[in-house]
Amino acid sequence: MEKILEVDNLNVSFNTYAGEVKAVRGVSFELSRGETLAFVGESGCGKTVTAKSILRLLKPPFAVIKPESKIICNGKDVLKMSEKELCEFRGDEVGMIFQDPMTSLNPTMTVGKQIMESLMIHKKLDKKAAREEAINMLKMVNIPSPEKRIDNYPHEMSGGMRQRVMIAIALACNPNVLIADEPTTALDVTIQAQIMDLMMDLKTKMNTAIILVTHDLGVVANFADRIQVMYAGEVVERGTTKEIINESKHPYTWALLRSVPRLGNESKEELYALGGTPPDLLLPLNHCPFADRCEYCMPICKECKPQETVLSDTHKVSCWLMHEKAPKVESFYDRRDK
Amino acid sequence: MGEYIVEAKNLCKYFKAGKNQTLKAVDGVNIQLKKGETLGLVGESGCGKTTCGRTLVKLYDATSGTVLFEGKDVSRLRGKELLGFRKDAQIIFQDPYASLDPRMTIGEIITEGMNVHFHMSEKEKEEKVNDLLHKVGLNAEYANRFAHELSGGQRQRVGIARALAIEPKFIVCDEPISALDVSIQAQIVNLLIKLQREMGLTYLFISHDLSMVKHISDRVGVMYLGSMVELASNHALYDHPIHPYTQALISAIPEADLDEEEGKTRVHLEGEVPSPINPPPGCRFKGRCKYAKEICGQEMPELKEVEPGHFVACHMCGKEDW
Numbered sequence: 122m123e124k125i126l127e128v129d130n131l132n133v134s135f136n137t138y139a140g141e142v143k144a145v146r147g148v149s150f151e152l153s154r155g156e157t158l159a160f161v162g163e164s165g166c167g168k169t170v171t172a173k174s175i176l177r178l179l180k181p182p183f184a185v186i187k188p189e190s191k192i193i194c195n196g197k198d199v200l201k202m203s204e205k206e207l208c209e210f211r212g213d214e215v216g217m218i219f220q221d222p223m224t225s226l227n228p229t230m231t232v233g234k235q236i237m238e239s240l241m242i243h244k245k246l247d248k249k250a251a252r253e254e255a256i257n258m259l260k261m262v263n264i265p266s267p268e269k270r271i272d273n274y275p276h277e278m279s280g281g282m283r284q285r286v287m288i289a290i291a292l293a294c295n296p297n298v299l300i301a302d303e304p305t306t307a308l309d310v311t312i313q314a315q316i317m318d319l320m321m322d323l324k325t326k327m328n329t330a331i332i333l334v335t336h337d338l339g340v341v342a343n344f345a346d347r348i349q350v351m352y353a354g355e356v357v358e359r360g361t362t363k364e365i366i367n368e369s370k371h372p373y374t375w376a377l378l379r380s381v382p383r384l385g386n387e388s389k390e391e392l393y394a395l396g397g398t399p400p401d402l403l404l405p406l407n408h409c410p411f412a413d414r415c416e417y418c419m420p421i422c423k424e425c426k427p428q429e430t431v432l433s434d435t436h437k438v439s440c441w442l443m444h445e446k447a448p449k450v451e452s453f454y455d456r457r458d459k
Numbered sequence: 460m461g462e463y464i465v466e467a468k469n470l471c472k473y474f475k476a477g478k479n480q481t482l483k484a485v486d487g488v489n490i491q492l493k494k495g496e497t498l499g500l501v502g503e504s505g506c507g508k509t510t511c512g513r514t515l516v517k518l519y520d521a522t523s524g525t526v527l528f529e530g531k532d533v534s535r536l537r538g539k540e541l542l543g544f545r546k547d548a549q550i551i552f553q554d555p556y557a558s559l560d561p562r563m564t565i566g567e568i569i570t571e572g573m574n575v576h577f578h579m580s581e582k583e584k585e586e587k588v589n590d591l592l593h594k595v596g597l598n599a600e601y602a603n604r605f606a607h608e609l610s611g612g613q614r615q616r617v618g619i620a621r622a623l624a625i626e627p628k629f630i631v632c633d634e635p636i637s638a639l640d641v642s643i644q645a646q647i648v649n650l651l652i653k654l655q656r657e658m659g660l661t662y663l664f665i666s667h668d669l670s671m672v673k674h675i676s677d678r679v680g681v682m683y684l685g686s687m688v689e690l691a692s693n694h695a696l697y698d699h700p701i702h703p704y705t706q707a708l709i710s711a712i713p714e715a716d717l718d719e720e721e722g723k724t725r726v727h728l729e730g731e732v733p734s735p736i737n738p739p740p741g742c743r744f745k746g747r748c749k750y751a752k753e754i755c756g757q758e759m760p761e762l763k764e765v766e767p768g769h770f771v772a773c774h775m776c777g778k779e780d781w
Contacts, residue, residue, distance in 0.1 A: 163640045279732075280504065309503040309667055311728045314711040318727075336641055339670075339713030366717050380645040381715050382674040384697060391652070392674065394645040398610075 122153035132187035142402045144170045146354040152330045159333040159345035167354040168334045172300045213243040216291030220303040222283035226275040232286045233271035243294045258289040281312035302334045353410035360436035370438045372415045375453035465492040470524040482736045484510040486685040497662040499676030507685040508665045512631040516548040546576045549622040553634040555614035559606035566602035572625040591620040612643035629661045681705045684743040691769040701771045750775045
């Protein structure tokens with residue numbers, strides 16, 4: 122498949138009064154056309170920062186993308202773009218759906234204007250054509266009576282509708298890549314199902330590649346093709362959805378899978394809760410970032426960083442347990458099936 | 460005193476929404492809670508879950524209908540009796556970032572209720588605060604910190620400690636976990652279950668996370684636009700949902716399990732929740748229901764017991780052509 126986006130050795134730091142916070146440390150991935158890649162992890166693990174870096178939405182000088190990083194989108198080097206090129210790139214090549222539909226729309230503009238804005242800039246449509254196109258977009262995201270709704274302000278709409286308007290804005294110019302940052306976290310289950318179905322539908326129709334940022338493993342299991350699990354700014358495990366959900370090897374992935382209650386479980390039995398907190402990213406981290414919270418932690422884990430072990434073409438794990446000399450441990454699946 | 464600790468009969472709570480318009484947030488809800496049980500309350504946002512919970516602990520006065528707490532009508536309580544009720548019924552709020560006073564230390568926040576309800580010396584209070592913090596899994600030194608120094612999960616624990624401080628019998632947990640990360644959610648839910656076992660608490664657990672509600676509740680009620688559409692034991696509700704809305708809700712839960720997902724057929728719900736301001740007559744769900752018939756537009760269905768302990772409000776339930 123044709124590669125549309127390549128991120129190599131991405132390093133992002135924030136300069137704070139306390140020092141340099143290394144939020145993303147050496148993240149690499151590739152994305153092909155029509156594929157859905159999910160970023161999973163707890164808050165503060167660098168999912169959103171990675172996603173925003175692709176569009177260069179982080180503000181210098183507070184946020185710095187390190188020079189060794191490389192982001193190539195559709196053959197163009199994003200990090201070398203000028204401000205003018207970036208304006209053309211954002212929205213046209215890559216669209217983004219932001220996390221919070223309540224606050225990320227402009228409250229002083231009608232939703233129609235907000236959709237038309239990017240159409241007029243990127244597609245050079247005149248006002249009338251842009252309006253027609255905007256109505257089409259609203260129709261496509263299943264907003265009832267779009268001819269009327271186009272003149273509504275965001276506050277006149279419900280959360281689900283606003284999120285759909287966000288999707289309409291992001292998709293207006295037919296981007297090659299759509300970044301969806303927690304697109305359904307603020308929504309109810311039924312609306313969540315509608316929005317996810319809609320995105321998958323659009324993916325098949327327009328062959329858009331999607332980066333799905335979320336901490337909901339349920340959503341991921343249903344909609345992603347590939348998953349990368351992130352922890353403390355690093356990718357600790359990556360693979361196809363089946364490999365991560367059914368055959369994962371990293372203790373952190375197990376912890377995530379274990380802490381979700383399963384509908385088949387007996388109620389009120391104790392849920393697994395991962396103790397401790399993620400490491401402080403202000404401090405240098407020369408060992409496995411998960412070592413302090415890992416129940417399988419070995420002496421080596423606190424000394425050296427594990428290399429990425431290749432299990433298949435797609436499935437890669439960074440964990441010392443994969444080493445040939447490491448002891449065999451009882452995995453999440455062995456325990457669950459007992 | 461009956462067998463129920465909290466009983467709401469035909470509870471209604473209306474809000475004025477502009478001229479000649481009423482928002483019927485809760486409309487004719489009946490709830491009974493036995494001592495020591497957990498009743499889960501689920502539904503989409505805006506369906507009246509939170510209003511219902513707040514009315515039960517008398518943060519709102521009911522527009523009509525009664526709330527009985529240990530057999531006494533809550534709206535008639537005055538003076539000492541009311542104070543006693545305030546002590547027995549507590550609430551844990553949804554947003555741990557907004558529900559703690561930023562200018563008070565954690566110790567002050569927790570002792571505030573004790574000052575009202577108990578006569579305790581400073582030393583006793585301090586001991587009690589330490590004890591409570593320990594119970595919810597926080598270090599005693601947090602008593603001197605401010606809310607902004609804590610993480611979301613820690614703040615939610617302070618919210619729980621504050622509710623427990625005056626030894627309540629009944630706690631409304633209003634989306635206590637929705638603002639938290641998955642791993643922290645599990646910690647808080649485990650804590651709530653543990654405290655319930657130790658202290659014999661009764662919970663009303665409000666959430667829109669259906670799998671968590673199944674995990675913690677004994678019985679679950681499903682609300683839609685101000686009224687209860689289905690109420691059943693947790694297994695009956697999740698294994699054999701009867702109301703079309705419940706069926707759609709349950710089938711929409713995404714599960715992190717590929718084998719489970721394979722055999723699942725998702726019931727699609729079109730459209731959104733209609734506005735609760737001056738809702739049309741008849742079943743509230745009719746606009747989105749694929750089984751809707753003429754009668755659904757005329758009469759509001761009542762909550763009927765279709766199996767022992769399983770209540771459903773639907774005209775079409777049990778009919779042949781279903």
